[in-house]
Amino acid sequence: MDLTLPEEVQLLRDSVRAFARDVVAPSAAERDRTGAFPTEILRQAAALGLYGIKVPEEYGGTGASMLAYVTVMEEIAAACASTAVSLAVINLGADCVMRFGTDAQKKRFLTPLCRGDLQAAAFCLSEPHSGSDAAALQATARRDGNGYVLNGTKQWITNGAHAGFSVVFARTTPDGGAKGITAFVIPQGTPGFRVGKEEHKMGLRSSNTVQMIMEDCRVDDSLRLGAEGQGFEVAMAGLDGGRVGIAAQALGMGRAALQEGVRYAKERKAFGKTIADLGAVQDFIADTAMQLDAARLLVWRGATMLDRGLRITREAAMAKVFSTEAAGRAADRMLQVHGGYGYVNDFPIERIYRDVRVTRIYEGASEIQRVVIGRAVTAGG
Amino acid sequence: MKILVTVKRVMDYNVKPKVKPDGSGVVTDGVNMIVNPFDEIAVEESLKLKEKNGGEVVVLSIGTKDTTTQIRAALAMGADRGILVLADGSVDPDAAARLIKAVYEQEKPDLVVLGKQAIDDDSSQAGQLLAEYLGLPQATFASKVDVAGKTVTVTREVDGGLETISFDMPGVVTADLRLNTPRYASLPGIMKAKKKEVKEFTPAALGVDIAPKVKVLKLEEPKARQAGQKVPDVATLVGKLRNEAKAL
Numbered sequence: 094m095d096l097t098l099p100e101e102v103q104l105l106r107d108s109v110r111a112f113a114r115d116v117v118a119p120s121a122a123e124r125d126r127t128g129a130f131p132t133e134i135l136r137q138a139a140a141l142g143l144y145g146i147k148v149p150e151e152y153g154g155t156g157a158s159m160l161a162y163v164t165v166m167e168e169i170a171a172a173c174a175s176t177a178v179s180l181a182v183i184n185l186g187a188d189c190v191m192r193f194g195t196d197a198q199k200k201r202f203l204t205p206l207c208r209g210d211l212q213a214a215a216f217c218l219s220e221p222h223s224g225s226d227a228a229a230l231q232a233t234a235r236r237d238g239n240g241y242v243l244n245g246t247k248q249w250i251t252n253g254a255h256a257g258f259s260v261v262f263a264r265t266t267p268d269g270g271a272k273g274i275t276a277f278v279i280p281q282g283t284p285g286f287r288v289g290k291e292e293h294k295m296g297l298r299s300s301n302t303v304q305m306i307m308e309d310c311r312v313d314d315s316l317r318l319g320a321e322g323q324g325f326e327v328a329m330a331g332l333d334g335g336r337v338g339i340a341a342q343a344l345g346m347g348r349a350a351l352q353e354g355v356r357y358a359k360e361r362k363a364f365g366k367t368i369a370d371l372g373a374v375q376d377f378i379a380d381t382a383m384q385l386d387a388a389r390l391l392v393w394r395g396a397t398m399l400d401r402g403l404r405i406t407r408e409a410a411m412a413k414v415f416s417t418e419a420a421g422r423a424a425d426r427m428l429q430v431h432g433g434y435g436y437v438n439d440f441p442i443e444r445i446y447r448d449v450r451v452t453r454i455y456e457g458a459s460e461i462q463r464v465v466i467g468r469a470v471t472a473g474g
Numbered sequence: 475m476k477i478l479v480t481v482k483r484v485m486d487y488n489v490k491p492k493v494k495p496d497g498s499g500v501v502t503d504g505v506n507m508i509v510n511p512f513d514e515i516a517v518e519e520s521l522k523l524k525e526k527n528g529g530e531v532v533v534l535s536i537g538t539k540d541t542t543t544q545i546r547a548a549l550a551m552g553a554d555r556g557i558l559v560l561a562d563g564s565v566d567p568d569a570a571a572r573l574i575k576a577v578y579e580q581e582k583p584d585l586v587v588l589g590k591q592a593i594d595d596d597s598s599q600a601g602q603l604l605a606e607y608l609g610l611p612q613a614t615f616a617s618k619v620d621v622a623g624k625t626v627t628v629t630r631e632v633d634g635g636l637e638t639i640s641f642d643m644p645g646v647v648t649a650d651l652r653l654n655t656p657r658y659a660s661l662p663g664i665m666k667a668k669k670k671e672v673k674e675f676t677p678a679a680l681g682v683d684i685a686p687k688v689k690v691l692k693l694e695e696p697k698a699r700q701a702g703q704k705v706p707d708v709a710t711l712v713g714k715l716r717n718e719a720k721a722l
Contacts, residue, residue, distance in 0.1 A: 100543055101664050104550050107508065108659040142661030155661045165661075 106164045112141060113172035121173035124299035125444050130255060131176045131299055139209030143180060145187050152199045153207030159334060159396040163341035170345030174448035175299035177342045179213060182251040186214025188331045189260045190278060193319035202258050202278060211257025217247035217305050218262050218328050225461050227328060228271035232307065234263035240313035246306050253303035254288045257281050262324045274324035277316050285310030296447035333409035335456050337395035340416035343452040344392055346445050347385045347420030353442045354427030377426040385423060388416035407469040414462035417452040424449045475529040478583040479520040480574060481513040483537050483544045484594045497692040509544045512589025516649040517548045518656040519619055520587050527621055530554050534577055536561050536570055542672055549667035550659035556672035561684055569684040571603035576680035578608060590615050590648040601648035611641035614648040
C-alpha cells in the first residue's frame with residue numbers, strides 16, 4: 094500500500110500551490126473585508142483547467158480524478174476559502190450536467206463553462222424551509238405545453254449572481270416526496286429567474302451567497318436534466334463526492350491555520366523565549382498536526398475509492414465530519430496561540446476561524462453525517 | 475526553431491536543508507524536490523520563443539529516475555518531449571556540460587537555454603562550459619531575449635547596468651531572474667504531459683565519463699547567529715565595534 098500521490102497529482106499540487114500562493118492568497122484579506130467576488134482569480138483558474146476537473150475532454154474538461162479534485166480543493170482553500178467554495182460549486186454544477194445531461198446539454202453548458210466563458214455555475218437545492226431534508230422542497234415545476242413553469246425560492250445559493258447556468262430542483266408531483274422532484278438547468282437571464290437577497294455571512298465573505306427566485310419562469314423540455322421525477326437522484330449522485338470535496342476544503346483551511354499558528358509561535362516571545370517552546374503551545378501544535386494528517390488520509394481514502402467506482406456513503410461522511418471538526422479545532426487552537434492578535438484582523442487566523450465554521454454546516458451538517466455513519470455501522474457496513 | 479532546454483532537480487527552497495551527520499551532503503530523503511527556479515525561467519522563455527517562431531522544445535535533465543518528475547513538470551508547461559540522462563550521485567558542472575554537449579550533437583538544436591545557475595550548488599558554470607566545449611557563442615544572465623531570423627539579441631544584467639549583445643544561432647543562453655515569470659502548468663497540460671515521450675540515456679551510451687573532477691570534501695551548517703546586544707550609548711557601541719567585532 095503506497096500513500097504517495099501519483100506523479101500527475103503531485104505536479105498538479107505543485108502548480109496549484111504556486112498559483113494559490115502568488116495569485117489567490119495576496120488579495121484574500123482585502124476581499125474578505127470588501128466582499129468582492131474573485132472574478133479575475135476565477136478567470137485564471139478556468140484557464141488552468143480548474144472549472145471542469147472531472148469533465149471529459151470532449152466537453153472541454155480534463156477528465157481527471159477525484160484525487161486531483163481534492164488536491165486542488167486543499168491547495169486553494171489553504172490560500173482563500175471563499176475562492177475554494179466558488180470553485181467547488183462550479184465543479185458540482187458541471188458534475189450534475191456531466192452525469193445526467195444529454196449530449197446537447199453538455200455541449201451547450203459544459204464547453205463554455207470549462208473555457209471560462211461562463212463565470213460560474215450554481216446548484217439550487219436548499220430552500221428557506223428545507224436544508225438537510227432536501228426531499229421536503231416546495232418549489233414547483235408545472236407542466237405547460239412542451240415545457241414547465243417554475244415557481245419558488247432557493248436559499249444559500251453559492252455563485253448565484255454570477256452563475257452562467259444553475260442546476261435547479263423543483264417539484265413536478267405535488268405529494269410525491271423524493272420521487273416527485275425534477276432537475277432543470279437554467280441559463281442566466283432566463284425571464285422569471287432572478288437573484289434575490291444577498292446574504293451577509295460571518296465567513297467566506299468573498300464568495301457570493303444569494304437567494305434565487307423563480308416567478309413563472311418558463312423553461313422548455315431541452316432544459317430538463319434527466320427524466321421527470323429523477324431530480325432527487327440527480328441531487329444525491331454527487332453528494333458523496335461533494336462531501337469529500339468539503340472535507341478537503343476544510344483540510345486546506347486547517348493546514349493554513351496550523352501554518353499561521355506555527356509561524357506566530359516561532360516569532361512571539363514571552364518569558365524570555367519563543368512561545369513555540371512552551372509545552373501548552375507544543376501540545377496544540379502536535380494535536381493539530383496529528384488530526385490534520387488523519388483527516389488527509391480519510392480524504393484520500395474517499396477520493397481513491399470514488400476513483401475506483403465504489404459507493405462511499407459511509408466513508409464520505411466520515412471524511413467530512415472528521416476533517417471539518419479537525420479544521421475547526423485547528424483554527425480555534427491556533428487563534429488561541431495568537432492571543433489577542435488572533436482576535437483582530439491583522440493576521441489571517443481570524444479570517445480562517447470565521448471561514449471554517451460553515452464547513453460543519455453545509456453539504457450535510459455534522460449531525461447528519463453521524464446519523465449516516467451510525468446507521469451504516471449498525472447495519473453492519 | 476528547435477530549442478534544447480535543461481532542468482535540474484533541486485530541493486524545494488521552502489525546505490530548510492540539513493547537513494548529513496558525516497558532512498558528505500545534505501539530507502534529501504522525504505524532502506520535496508522541484509525544478510530549479512532559474513531553469514523554470516529557461517523553460518518559459520523557450521516556450522515563448524516557440525510560440526512566436528514555431529518549432530520544438532526538448533527538455534533535458536540529468537539525474538536519477540526520479541528526475542522524470544521534473545522533466546514532466548516542464549512538459550506540463552508545454553515542452554514537446556524529454557530526455558533524461560541517468561546518473562546516480564553527484565554530477566559536477568563540467569560533467570553536466572559534457573553530457574549536454576553529447577545530447578546537443580544528437581539533437582542539433584538552434585538554441586540551448588539553461589538557467590544561469592542551480593539554487594543548490596550555485597556554481598553557475600554549466601552554460602559557460604557548454605558553450606566553450608561546443609565552440610558556440612554564449613549570452614549569459616539574460617534578462618531579455620529576441621530572435622529575428624538567425625540572430626539572437628540578448629540583454630544581460632551586468633554589474634552597474636545592462637549590456638546588449640547579439641549572436642547568430644546556434645548558441646547558448648542562460649536565463650536570469652527577471653527574464654520572465656514562468657506560467658503555471660495547467661491541468662490539461664499536466665495530463666497531456668503523461669503521454670509525451672521521455673527518452674533515457676546512460677552517460678556511457680553518450681560516451682561521457684562523469685567521474686567528478688571536483689570533489690566535495692565536507693559540508694557544514696553555518697554558525698548559529700548570536701543574540702543581539704543593546705548598548706546604552708554610542709561610545710559603548712563604537713567601543714564594541716572596534717574591540718569585539720573588529721569592524722572599525
